[in-house]
Amino acid sequence: MSVSAVVTGIGVTAPNGLGVEDFWAASLRGVSGIGPITRFDPSPYPSRLAGEVPGFIAEDHLPSRLLPQTDHMTRLALVAADWALVDAGVDPHGDDGFDDFGAGVVTASSAGGFEFGQNELRALWSKGSNHVSAYQSFAWFYAVNTGQISIRNGLRGASGVVVGDQAGGLDALAQARRNIRKGARIMVSGGVDASICPWGWVAQLTSGKLSTDDDPDTAYRPFDRAAAGHVPGEGGAILVLEEPAAAMARGARIYGRIAGYGATFDPKPGSARPPGLRRAIESALADANLTPGDIDVVFADAAAVPALDRIEADAITAVFGPRGVPVAAPKTMIGRLNSGAAPLDVVAALLSIRDDVVPPAINVSADPDYHLDLVTEQPRRMSARTALVLARGHGGFNSAMVVRAP
The missing domain is CATH 3.40.47.10 (Thiolase/Chalcone synthase)
Known part of the structure; x- marks a missing residue:
């Protein structure tokens, strides 16, 4: 029988709420975060609705040095990871006994830093190669969320990234559980995506599965006779997983187990x-x-x-x-x-x-x-x-x- 991993911390950046309790209260009230796209002009495209994370101002949560080197997706992921670690009562920077080699990161990604890449391509086309940021070398990459979370928190244990579209988020949590089974004490895991920009939007449209309905109340209706595609969104969740005995020994609050x-x-x-x-x-x-x-x-x-x-x-x-x-x-x-x-x-x-x-x-x-x-x-x-x-x-x-x- 395989060893369970327990969840001790959660960070959420969702279209209907920032933070666990805001997201949960909105979900129980049936509050929708789906609406017309505001991050770019969607009028030339057949699909014009999305679930955008509201009220997120990266400068309120992250140091200014990180902003030029990160995509919107990574900023959301970094903040979700910060909140998850605080929720778990884990302080990698303040605990002298923290085992940084016993803590790792596994995230999922579907699109990478599309918006960052789009902006740098625009600079290349309009201004020339000298105007392309050196950060483009990694800010677009599928593994960037894992890397940035690891660096920000000094987590030096087994880490990785899983690419499997929607399924990848579960695959990442499963990989984190495997690492705990192999001896890791703490894993930061989950997935955050954000590709609501023209380049990312065109890529999503190629699936042929996006709804073209402009009414937020009728655009996304799974298991309904009127179902005609989905509405994309941005955001996600980062969780802190721990080895059960270690979590209980430190008196951690446990949400549940995988x-x-x-x-x-x-x-x-x-x-x-x-x-x-x-x-x-x-x-x-x-x-x-x-x-x-x-x-x-x-x-x-x-x-x-x-x-x-x-x-x-x-x-x-x-x-x-x-x-x-x-x-x-x-x-x-x-x-x-x-x-x-x-x-x-x-x-x-x-x-x-x-x-x-x-x-x-x-x-x-x-x-x-x-x-x-x-x-x-x-x-x-x-x-x-x-x-x-x-x-x-x-x-x-x-x-x-x-x-x-x-």
């Missing part, structure tokens, strides 16, 4: 083989030594593309039975955040366990043909001790993670 994980890859399109999501669910349950009846709630990937919704609904009903388990889709309030989405769903799952309440999917009329017990419009009061979080990435990635009460 008990199981499974990942699969879909077969080649046109193959007669079935999609891999069901196998990912079953692998996560087996890893946690649980049965389907042990799961209290499922946090869905919620693609809002009818074919993908059908695959996910079929996987859930195959494992749990028709309407066999409550299904949550709080992404409807914030959009799909690429690598930041699944860690934020893990946070919502842990808070649901803490407070015995599941947040709703808003603006969704659940299609009965999916046979899902979708939590809609109002939060559902219920005893939740164990949750399953699902995530899928563009190109066939499937991941599933089980989180449990402390």
